[in-house]
Amino acid sequence: MRTYVLIPGGGAGPGYWSRLVPLLDGEVIALDLPTADPAAGVPEYADIAVEAVGDRQDVVVVAHSLGGLTAPLVAARVRARAIVLITAIVTKPGESGLEWWEATGHSALGIDSSDERAVFYNGVDPEGIAIGDAATRDQSFTPFEAVGQPWPNVHVRFLFCTEDRFFPIDFMRRVVDERLPHAETADVPAGHMPMLSHPKEVADFINQT
Template sequence: MSTFVLIHGAGDGGWAWHLLVAELAARGHDAVAPDLPSEDDSAGLEEYVQTVVDAVGDKKNLVVVGHSLGGFTAPLVADRLQADTLVLLAAMIPAPGESPNDWWSNTGYGTAAREQAARDGGLTGNGDPFVGYYHDVPVALAKEAMRRERDQSNTPLDPPWPLDAWPDVPTKFILAKDDRFFPAEFLRRLAKERLGVTPDEIPGSHCVALGHPKELAEVLDSYTTNGS
């Protein structure tokens, strides 16, 4: 049995993982999905990391998963807890000394998103959340997700990412092929450039843990010692 440490992105909370948690449990795994102190202007990345560390406690056989902005927190947690595996899910990949706010321009995100929007007729970056984020999530579930949205403080977004190098933890990247926030081609390039890895790809929007929890659980399970 592995314990999956699930770290949400901006404006989100631990609830976003609840369908995935059930799928992982059906495969014999435990999961921890804390709410980060995203709305607290006194909390930076160190406080985010400590929140996760406290939630994990003395659990072992850890697979740390970071979604979206959680890509800045997950490597710090994996390094602190000496995790077995680190997984970035449709996530930002930080470079040493890079702040989350600088990541967008440093990676060429804006150009990549505009180019993809030109190809798909404006679906990428669409301001309608049912089009841009939740297009494959059941409407009632998407509405509940939006009802639960939380503010994201700017406090952790300006300071540089504190690690001097990527942690010495086996790292995987999963992208959602139908993501209209982080285009698939953009993430393929970034994962290769910054991690030297080829992503595993599954169907799904940016909110893939709600739209395709079973497919996501199957890939995550395959990363464990008892996975298929």
């Protein structure tokens, strides 16, 4: 049986995948990471993922947003068959998550994320927003300090969110073209939280991996 390991974005618990999980066609491990713990970063997140996977063989690593920092390390260690990235951060080897914002030009976009409802939850219905709120946690900056790892030699698929206000679509297309030129890509007409606004479309993309 295929196993999907879901790595959450920043400050998110496993609950925000709840609309997506029932639509996936295999076993699902939605990671519960110690996001608020400043002693835990990408290596610790990867350790948790690897332990959760155990000896499972047919593994697909799915990562959203900040989860892109952890995805390559997990995929290499569990010998994943593929990585699926959902509007995720893509670092170059040797580049930290802190450096990513300037290196990619995101900082120059001047995005004001103080209104989280408007920036992160556009297109999500009230029930979905409530699910996201219930899953929200504090997030330490420690994961951003980790140096980016080489991307393992596995198939990578990237789901662009065309209405994403935090990682705008033109910006993300350029980043992926430059950093993951061989990735298979697709679009979903969603904001930054497609697992809440368009779970079927996201599940279809993942299930086709």
